[in-house]
Amino acid sequence: MLPFKIAVAQFRGGQSVSANLAACLRLMGQASQQAAKMIFFPEASDFIGNPSEEAWTLAHPLVPAGPFLERICTEAKQLGMWCSVGIHEKSPFPGRLYNTHVLISDQGLIIESYRKIHLFDVDIANGPRLMESQNTVAGDELVAPVSTPIGKVGLGICYDLRFPEMALALRRCGADILTYPSAFTAKTGEAHWEILLRSRAIETQSYVVAAAQVGQHSATRFSYGHAMIVDPWGKVVADCGGSEEGIAIAPIELPILERIRTEMPVLNHRRYDIFSNQ
Numbered sequence: 001m002l003p004f005k006i007a008v009a010q011f012r013g014g015q016s017v018s019a020n021l022a023a024c025l026r027l028m029g030q031a032s033q034q035a036a037k038m039i040f041f042p043e044a045s046d047f048i049g050n051p052s053e054e055a056w057t058l059a060h061p062l063v064p065a066g067p068f069l070e071r072i073c074t075e076a077k078q079l080g081m082w083c084s085v086g087i088h089e090k091s092p093f094p095g096r097l098y099n100t101h102v103l104i105s106d107q108g109l110i111i112e113s114y115r116k117i118h119l120f121d122v123d124i125a126n127g128p129r130l131m132e133s134q135n136t137v138a139g140d141e142l143v144a145p146v147s148t149p150i151g152k153v154g155l156g157i158c159y160d161l162r163f164p165e166m167a168l169a170l171r172r173c174g175a176d177i178l179t180y181p182s183a184f185t186a187k188t189g190e191a192h193w194e195i196l197l198r199s200r201a202i203e204t205q206s207y208v209v210a211a212a213q214v215g216q217h218s219a220t221r222f223s224y225g226h227a228m229i230v231d232p233w234g235k236v237v238a239d240c241g242g243s244e245e246g247i248a249i250a251p252i253e254l255p256i257l258e259r260i261r262t263e264m265p266v267l268n269h270r271r272y273d274i275f276s277n278q
């Protein structure tokens, strides 16, 4: 049997949920034409760059899901395509949201969700100053990798990819594919994005799939793009580039992953007797 193909997507999100939804549906159509079994969308695919009071009114819980997620689920079912998507989820704390990664099956069902555990509170000279925790509540759970037709998918989000202990924990829990829907800043993206993604792939010997926001979202917000797929050897096998909306396709070949893990069994070589597991 041929390996399943997946599509990693990028687009320039904005404040309008309907415009962002239209972009996602366009990209799902393209992925379907190329026979992708699963599509991966960026962090904050529902909206990005809105004032926080407006974000609170636009966000929905997962149950019942809001119109954005409902429509993506319907399309996933119609096309028979699995889907990973980053959205804002309304939290029980007034005015505050979770930054959530949702996994949808080819039956259009929400199979799993993960709330970002590392929040991006940074202040870089001549670079971004973003205080995510001002309107976002951190999740506090790692979610077990999800069985899908392409393999077991471990869920992260954006800034999480800077924390190798999380990637390794997902690998120990059985992940074959690590996913980081993202909205990386231009400055940090240029310096770190590809290196971080390849590092997580090499050290966990897993596929890494990172969908991305791209381009200018608002006067103050610009994302780096380069949505990509990295194979378990650390090779970039798909890259959407730094400017355009689009998808890039690659096959997921689990036999290659198994061979790499067998030939160099780094997981078995870890010295937890010296370096604590925690």
Ligand SMILES: O=C(O)CNC(=O)[C@H](CS)NC(=O)CCC(=O)C(=O)O
Pocket: 043, 044, 047, 048, 049, 099, 120, 130, 131, 132, 158, 159, 162, 183, 184, 185, 188, 189
């Ligand atoms: O708030 C939203 O609506 C969407 N969320 C984001 O854009 C998040 C939090 S501000 N961005 C990142 O985590 C960038 C990380 C990054 O750029 C790095 O680690 O260098």
